[in-house]
Amino acid sequence: MNSGHSSSTLTSHHIYWIVAGVTFLTLLVSAGVRSTPGVLIVPFELSFGWTRAEVTFPLAINIALYGLCGPFAAAFMERYGVKRMMLIALSLLVAGTGLSVWMKTTWQMTLLWGFLVGTGAGFTSSVLGAVIANRWFKEKRGLVVGVFSASGAAGQLVFLPLFAKMISSYGWQTVVLATSLSALLTMLCVGWFMRDKPSDVGLLPYGATEPVETASAPYANPFLSALNGLKMGARSKDFWLLAGSFFVCGLSTNGLIGTHLIPACMEHGIPEVTAASMLAVMGIFDILGTTLSGWLSDRWNNRWLLFWYYGLRGISLVFLPYALDSTFLGLSVFVVFYGLDWVATVPPTVRLCSDVFGKQSGVVFGWVWAFHQLGAAAAAFGGGILHTWFGTYTFIFIVAGILCVTAAGFVLQIYREKKAAAHSV
Numbered sequence: 082m083n084s085g086h087s088s089s090t091l092t093s094h095h096i097y098w099i100v101a102g103v104t105f106l107t108l109l110v111s112a113g114v115r116s117t118p119g120v121l122i123v124p125f126e127l128s129f130g131w132t133r134a135e136v137t138f139p140l141a142i143n144i145a146l147y148g149l150c151g152p153f154a155a156a157f158m159e160r161y162g163v164k165r166m167m168l169i170a171l172s173l174l175v176a177g178t179g180l181s182v183w184m185k186t187t188w189q190m191t192l193l194w195g196f197l198v199g200t201g202a203g204f205t206s207s208v209l210g211a212v213i214a215n216r217w218f219k220e221k222r223g224l225v226v227g228v229f230s231a232s233g234a235a236g237q238l239v240f241l242p243l244f245a246k247m248i249s250s251y252g253w254q255t256v257v258l259a260t261s262l263s264a265l266l267t268m269l270c271v272g273w274f275m276r277d278k279p280s281d282v283g284l285l286p287y288g289a290t291e292p293v294e295t296a297s298a299p300y301a302n303p304f305l306s307a308l309n310g311l312k313m314g315a316r317s318k319d320f321w322l323l324a325g326s327f328f329v330c331g332l333s334t335n336g337l338i339g340t341h342l343i344p345a346c347m348e349h350g351i352p353e354v355t356a357a358s359m360l361a362v363m364g365i366f367d368i369l370g371t372t373l374s375g376w377l378s379d380r381w382n383n384r385w386l387l388f389w390y391y392g393l394r395g396i397s398l399v400f401l402p403y404a405l406d407s408t409f410l411g412l413s414v415f416v417v418f419y420g421l422d423w424v425a426t427v428p429p430t431v432r433l434c435s436d437v438f439g440k441q442s443g444v445v446f447g448w449v450w451a452f453h454q455l456g457a458a459a460a461a462f463g464g465g466i467l468h469t470w471f472g473t474y475t476f477i478f479i480v481a482g483i484l485c486v487t488a489a490g491f492v493l494q495i496y497r498e499k500k501a502a503a504h505s506v
Contacts, residue, residue: 096282097217101225103274104213105232107167110267111205112236114174114198114260115147115335119343120245120357124253125190135187137340137465141458142195143202144335148454150203152447156306157204158212159443164275166204171268173201179261182254201264206454208447211431215443216278220288223428227375230427231368241364245357310444319437319496320445323430324452326391329488330426331453333394333481336460338419345474346412349405359416366420374425383429383436387492390429394422395485402475437496 118140125136158166177197184190210229218225240263244256279286314320339360346356377386397419404411434446464477 099274100217100276103270106270107205107267108210108229108232109236110263111202112232113240114178115202116236116241116339117244117260119339120241120248121253122344124248134465134469137462139191139195141462143199144454144461145458146199147203147206148451150200151206151208151450152307152310152444154204154208155212155443155447162277164277167271168268170201170204171264173197174264175261178257181257208450211446212443217286219286223375223379223432226431227372227428230424231371235368241357242361245354307444311448314445314448322491322495323449326488326491327430327449327453328456329484331457332460333485334423336457337464337481340461341464363416363420366417367423370421370425375428378428378432383432384492384495386429387426388489390422390426391485391489395482398478398482401478433495
């Protein structure tokens with residue numbers, strides 16, 4: 082597991098894709114762990130007698146930490162190395178999920194699924210993908226970010242239907258043990274194959290012809306680096322436009338659909354396994370949509386890409402209550418349409434951060450990602466509270482759709498380009 086493993090065992094051509102593959106696997110497993118609560122909400126309510134608000138509160142902490150750890154994750158990776166931080170994060174996922182077999186109270190769920198899993202997932206979030214893409218790739222960076230972003234959908238595709246079936250057959254305890262084991266096996270892959278940066282094996286980033294300037298000094302204080310990144314970003318109107326629109330992105334995806342779609346489907350008579358399978362199918366189209374979005378982000382105006390992504394997402398959410406009340410065909414149309422748009426926003430947002438903030442884009446994107454997850458946390462917990470009050474998700478889905486249309490207007494105000502900063506990371 083030594084990171085000094087001789088590069089003679091890995092050709093200069095393949096090492097880029099080996100590192101990308103291990104990163105994708107880590108993001109995929111992290112996404113699978115993170116999406117697991119979607120199939121656990123109702124079983125936890127039935128098993129422990131908890132309310133929807135009680136179950137979603139730890140999940141809101143999980144989602145918030147998943148985002149708030151992002152900027153510090155980028156700084157810690159600069160200070161202590163990507164590989165080391167990946168191993169620490171995965172160990173938190175192993176502990177948080179595995180120990181939950183013995184939990185009995187909501188405070189234990191908050192500790193395990195809120196703090197441990199939330200922190201572990203935060204250090205294996207999209208920030209990890211952005212750091213790896215910026216360090217290892219000059220060419221095909223947008224495509225790589227798109228593939229990394231699709232890992233969340235792939236995690237849903239691989240885990241959710243399987244876990245829903247396992248719950249119905251063996252109980253939720255089997256599911257949390259399976260998530261713990263998957264994180265443990267991923268740790269072994271990271272320990273054996275991962276490298277911190279191309280220079281560790283005597284290479285330049287993919288497609289580069291000269292060394293690339295690093296974002297920060299090796300011994301920079303990671304907390305100060307993260308806070309300085311926020312201070313720098315907060316002075317820019319573009320930061321707040323990116324952060325505000327990404328807040329709505331998180332609210333409308335991870336927080337709302339990722340947390341509440343399965344319970345909403347079950348309230349309309351759709352079995353849990355079928356609802357989880359719909360999320361998995363959504364994941365298939367998410368992989369296609371996000372990968373295509375990464376390809377487009379290398380070629381088209383990223384502001385207009387975001388405009389269409391948010392606008393179409395808003396229309397989809399307004400349509401969702403009618404789809405749930407209509408035939409299976411109506412819900413299937415929503416699943417396909419929303420899946421294509423799920424995290425298609427990530428590659429253009431990463432690209433705009435790189436264009437505007439240059440070599441500091443990793444830490445700045447960490448803070449933008451934090452806003453994404455704060456939006457998700459607001460929707461996860463807020464959706465639970467509003468559902469407890471109103472007894473329905475209709476109002477929640479429509480309001481989220483209106484917010485997405487509003488975000489579509491935000492993104493057109495982002496500074497068009499900053500050529501001096503572009504491609505400097």
